[in-house]
Amino acid sequence: MSTVIPISSHHLRAACSDCSLQELCLPAGLAPDEMHRLDEIVNRKRPLKRGDYLYRAGGALQSLYAVRTGFFKSCVMHDDGREQVAGFHMAGEMLGMDGIGSGKHMCDAVSLEDSEVCEIPFNDLETLSRHIPTLQQHFHRIMSREIARDYGVMLLLGSMRAEERLAAFLLNLSQRFAARGYSSKSFLLRMTRNEIGSYLGLKLETISRALSHFQTEGIIAVQNKSVEILDAGRLRAMVSQCSVATAPMAR
Amino acid sequence: MSTVIPISSHHLRAACSDCSLQELCLPAGLAPDEMHRLDEIVNRKRPLKRGDYLYRAGGALQSLYAVRTGFFKSCVMHDDGREQVAGFHMAGEMLGMDGIGSGKHMCDAVSLEDSEVCEIPFNDLETLSRHIPTLQQHFHRIMSREIARDYGVMLLLGSMRAEERLAAFLLNLSQRFAARGYSSKSFLLRMTRNEIGSYLGLKLETISRALSHFQTEGIIAVQNKSVEILDAGRLRAMVSQCSVATAPMAR
DNA sequence: CGCACTTTTGAACAGAATCAAGTTTTGTGG
DNA sequence: CCACAAAACTTGATTCTGTTCAAAAGTGCG
Numbered sequence: 001m002s003t004v005i006p007i008s009s010h011h012l013r014a015a016c017s018d019c020s021l022q023e024l025c026l027p028a029g030l031a032p033d034e035m036h037r038l039d040e041i042v043n044r045k046r047p048l049k050r051g052d053y054l055y056r057a058g059g060a061l062q063s064l065y066a067v068r069t070g071f072f073k074s075c076v077m078h079d080d081g082r083e084q085v086a087g088f089h090m091a092g093e094m095l096g097m098d099g100i101g102s103g104k105h106m107c108d109a110v111s112l113e114d115s116e117v118c119e120i121p122f123n124d125l126e127t128l129s130r131h132i133p134t135l136q137q138h139f140h141r142i143m144s145r146e147i148a149r150d151y152g153v154m155l156l157l158g159s160m161r162a163e164e165r166l167a168a169f170l171l172n173l174s175q176r177f178a179a180r181g182y183s184s185k186s187f188l189l190r191m192t193r194n195e196i197g198s199y200l201g202l203k204l205e206t207i208s209r210a211l212s213h214f215q216t217e218g219i220i221a222v223q224n225k226s227v228e229i230l231d232a233g234r235l236r237a238m239v240s241q242c243s244v245a246t247a248p249m250a251r
Numbered sequence: 252m253s254t255v256i257p258i259s260s261h262h263l264r265a266a267c268s269d270c271s272l273q274e275l276c277l278p279a280g281l282a283p284d285e286m287h288r289l290d291e292i293v294n295r296k297r298p299l300k301r302g303d304y305l306y307r308a309g310g311a312l313q314s315l316y317a318v319r320t321g322f323f324k325s326c327v328m329h330d331d332g333r334e335q336v337a338g339f340h341m342a343g344e345m346l347g348m349d350g351i352g353s354g355k356h357m358c359d360a361v362s363l364e365d366s367e368v369c370e371i372p373f374n375d376l377e378t379l380s381r382h383i384p385t386l387q388q389h390f391h392r393i394m395s396r397e398i399a400r401d402y403g404v405m406l407l408l409g410s411m412r413a414e415e416r417l418a419a420f421l422l423n424l425s426q427r428f429a430a431r432g433y434s435s436k437s438f439l440l441r442m443t444r445n446e447i448g449s450y451l452g453l454k455l456e457t458i459s460r461a462l463s464h465f466q467t468e469g470i471i472a473v474q475n476k477s478v479e480i481l482d483a484g485r486l487r488a489m490v491s492q493c494s495v496a497t498a499p500m501a502r
Numbered sequence: 503c504g505c506a507c508t509t510t511t512g513a514a515c516a517g518a519a520t521c522a523a524g525t526t527t528t529g530t531g532g
Numbered sequence: 533c534c535a536c537a538a539a540a541c542t543t544g545a546t547t548c549t550g551t552t553c554a555a556a557a558g559t560g561c562g
Contacts, residue, residue: 126388144353158452159329208542208543412550444510
């Protein structure tokens with residue numbers, strides 16, 4: 001257990017990205033044995049089909065989850081059945097941190113396409129992070145970044161108009177795809193117009209109209225779920241009034 | 252350092268509330284020596300006058316802060332000079348957790364009345380929490396609750412209309428005052444209409460109108476900064492459509 | 503005591519929501 | 533693989549909520 005496993009650095013990197021814990025272990029790099037110990041507590045999770053729930057609001061929080069492949073939304077349900085999307089999550093991002101405080105999940109996490117996640121039992125993570133300062137620091141950073149992101153969303157919802165919100169949303173997606181090695185110019189919207197609207201505090205008709213408008217302006221090309229960004233500069237100009245909104249905005 | 256300091260439980264409680272670390276140490280209670288070690292890393296901070304900055308966006312994050320007395324807002328500045336209020340903070344609450352991820356504060360923290368804070372050097376807190384699991388758990392809960400609160404604000408900004416937002420805001424304040432032993436029915440608004448509006452994604456005129464309207468309806472009595480809640484039930488009814496928004500909403 | 507800031511209130515305006523209809527896409531079962 | 537039903541999307545017309553502009557009154561700090 002405390003023996004250093006003799007594996008190459010290439011191996012480590014592979015193992016890390018393999019379990020999709022990029023956010024937890026990549027940034028500063030753990031020592032080989034540390035990485036191994038982290039790996040030991042991570043459970044591979046069965047794949048989820050589109051529409052499956054990863055967890056539900058009110059359920060006991062046992063684990064945090066790292067998205068391995070696929071795409072998720074987290075959303076809170078109103079009494080009347082309407083849903084409010086609180087965030088979208090792609091490969092390499094973590095889910096479930098909102099539930100630590102109360103021990104219960106605060107929202108539903110739903111798979112928007114066939115996905116796979118790694119399950120990280122929270123108690124084990126807490127214990128392990130006491131022994132591995134680097135891991136502890138990363139975990140704190142991840143939670144903090146979540147808070148900072150949320151601030152950005154609040155800014156967006158509190159002070160931007162419809163088309164500015166959508167521009168910020170598209171730029172944010174673009175940037176996150178780019179960070180994962182996908183094209184920043186051309187990608188698929190995994191969620192419906194309704195879900196985008198819910199996330200941005202707008203109605204689906206408004207999303208549809210704004211997308212159409214961007215298209216006639218030559219800023220983007222949309223066809224169904226696929227989006228191509230033609231003029232990122234103009235998108236950036238639309239949100240530039242809000243300095244903070246560009247980078248840490250969405251999720 | 253590892254010696255158990257012989258102080259009574261009453262002493263401990265006093266010391267704890269004294270340094271205003273309620274959020275960090277009260278909930279489950281630390282052992283006497285643990286409490287003492289926590290106390291050792293906490294620096295008493297000079298009082299701040301109204302309008303003083305506790306920290307500024309972009310500044311290096313050295314410490315987290317616990318509000319001892321007083322009232323703060325945290326806000327992000329737009330390029331054009333407008334400000335967006337991201338939260339209000341009263342005695343016993345913690346500030347600064349948004350900056351851990353980047354090592355820099357993401358927003359300004361401004362005192363809205365003469366206040367006093369405790370400074371908790373973040374590195375020391377991280378180190379200490381490795382040795383005191385209870386402290387570690389509390390710290391994680393605090394960060395998580397901040398995330399959950401932010402989800403609530405997103406819900407509010409994304410799906411409630413003006414008067415619902417204000418109702419939720421008043422109820423949240425009421426509740427937080429009550430939790431600190433103050434009246435839940437009658438309190439002072441430490442912030443301006445403009446700051447309330449910024450926080451709720453509305454203009455100050457809208458806040459003013461809504462307050463006036465609530466008053467003519469007999470739901471509240473307002474005079475300048477002082478508010479008395481006459482019919483909490485109707486306020487609750489206004490926000491009840493959003494189950495989640497009531498409790499963990501603002502900050 | 504006066505000046506600056508905050509608040510209130512009114513009137514006109516604008517942006518997004520709502521209502522509605524029609525079209526396209528997607529998913530399912532035969 | 534096709535047909536059909538359900539879901540998602542687009543677009544237009546209308547309505548309504550909240551913003552903007554404006555002016556006056558109140559409050560408080562120096």
